[in-house]
Amino acid sequence: MKVRLTSLLLTIISLTAQGQQAPSPEERAKRLFDLSDRNRDDKLTREELPERLRPNFDRVDANKDGFISRAEHLAVMSRQTPSRPSPENARRPLLEGIEAKLDLPYADTENPRQRLDLYLPKLRKTDKPLPVVVFIHGGGWRNGDKATGANNVGRYVTSGEYAGVSIGYRLTGEARWPAQIHDCKAAIRWIKAHAQEYNLNPEKIGVWGSSAGGHLVSMLGTSGDVKELEGTLGKHLDQNSKVACVANYYGPENFLTMIRQPSQIDRTKGAEYPEALLLGGAVPEREETAREASPVTHVSAGDAPFFTAHGTEDPLVPFAQGEEVHEALKKAGVPSILQQMTHGGHGFRSELLDQRLKQFFDKYLRGIESEIDSSPITVETRQKK
Known part of the structure; x- marks a missing residue:
């Protein structure tokens, strides 16, 4: 077979x-x-x-x-298995200056969802091991593809200052929680185990994700010391899954409070909404699992610094979710930036946001000290489904 x-x-x-x-x-x-x-x-x-x-x-x-x-x-x-962008469209911005190593198995399985794509600059600006920006896609934990992360990490890789990775993970059509975080942690361990082979810095891994991906990167940032969520996937259990910093774009942070917050999604009836499919049942019926799967549950001193960008008019994941994790991190003494995207919905574009995110990664992955402006950015909403 x-x-x-x-x-x-x-x-x-x-x-x-x-x-x-x-x-x-x-x-x-x-x-x-x-x-x-x-x-x-x-x-x-x-x-x-x-x-x-x-x-x-x-x-x-x-x-x-x-x-x-x-x-x-x-x-x-x-x-x-949603349609994957054609190779021409998915990789076009990366053809110049980037070496792509696609579909690398990180969990020692044949499952195509448990793969990652590694992007390396052809012209490095340093001989020292490179920091890594890891992207985790969204899609309500039931859709999405790691190919969409290529453009996000590409801007960092083409600079010659970073390596990039885009992670795939099992979706809810195949597996329930905690399979998704087990996959992501196995991928981080794989990166660390192969750091010397690709001249990467295993202590300087930043993670970035949007929506469901924002939830998973937030979990990586707050649960690096939670053994129960580590899982046993892959060959590299001698490595840890701790990350150096987190860029969380409008991810759910507390499932127990989110069900009571205004949203276009009716989370009071049935069990067909995204979080219920993830947890294996409606949140009130899966309270302990919902608590375990909520990043705010695991916030503690020593967690990775956070950069959270969230739209004030997000109709799916309320802005209050970004506020909640930000306040929890500050209370624990963890560096945290809440970037308010005024009028932003569940998805937005902003060159100014891109600049601040780059500044954040440069600070925590490359050691370039700076004060990062977090004043509100006004944007036009761009709905993500």
């Missing part, structure tokens, strides 16, 4: 390298089904699935007939 899956991946890579269009997500899903269907009866038994996926069998077997049909397989794969 491993040989056949590797052959499929090599074929996809070869087609892309030759300028041909790589298989679509639907085509990849069909091929994966065919590879797993060993007896060619057009249905999958529990035994035909890779061992790591067998716990999901009953969920995928929608009609409970003891088999996974091709339709059931494709239905689940379409929810958890």
Whole structure:
């Protein structure tokens, strides 16, 4: 099975390298089904699935007939494997001056979600180990792709002063909490374990994420000393998952308070909203899990410095979430900046914000001391779904 899956991946890579269009997500899903269907009866038994996926069998077997049909397989794969930007569009800004090492497995599994992309400058401005900016994508923990992080870290890598990484992680269509933070921590440990190989500074790793990604980077920043959330993925358990600084863009910080705050999402009924899908049930019914999954729960002295950017008119994750983590960090004595984006919704653009974020990373990853202005920035909202 491993040989056949590797052959499929090599074929996809070869087609892309030759300028041909790589298989679509639907085509990849069909091929994966065919590879797993060993007896060619057009249905999958529990035994035909890779061992790591067998716990999901009953969920995928929608009609409970003891088999996974091709339709059931494709239905689940379409929810958890969104379309990936074409290689031309996803990588275009990075073609000049960047060496990209894509889809590196960090958890010692064959799961395509447990991969990271590493970006290195072709022309470094120093021979010393480079600090690393790590991006974690959003998407409500149920959508998104690490390919979208390429442009975000690219601006740092092209400077020759940083290396960049974009992390993929398991989505809620495949796994519930704490799988997502286990994946992210395993990726950080992988980076540290391979720091010497790529001439990176393992003590200068900054993490940056938006929305669900903002939540996960906030968890990395506050739970570096929480053994229970470390997980056991990968070969590098001798490494820790602590990070040097956190850039949190409009991430949820306290699930227990967020359900009581105004939002376009009705979190008082049912269990189909993003946080409920993450936690395995409605927040009031999963209170202990919700508390464990909330970054504010783990705030303590010695946590990584934070830069939180949040829109005052965010209709999905209320601005109060950014205020709450900022106040908790200040109370614990942790350096924290709350960048208010006046009129900003769930997503925004601002060159001034980009400049302040660069200043933040330079300060905590490159040791360039400066006073970072945190006065409000007025923006036009740009809704992210």
